[in-house]
Amino acid sequence: MHLAQLLDRVAIFLRPRLMQLRNQEMDEAFPEFYDLDRFV
Structure with a gap:
């Protein structure tokens, strides 16, 4: 197995x-920023 395949797994x-x-951690610190991140 190639290293790239192992890293992918x-x-x-x-x-x-x-x-x-x-x-869990970032919701407390940056709730509005990570709400946007979830939709990407």
């Missing part, structure tokens, strides 16, 4: 967890 696995964590 890791990113796909981790992204939902990172997005959830970011949203």
Whole structure:
């Protein structure tokens, strides 16, 4: 397996967890900014 493929799989696995964590933390700090980010 190529390194790029491995990194893609890791990113796909981790992204939902990172997005959830970011949203929980950033909603408190920048609610209006991240509301826009969700629609992109």
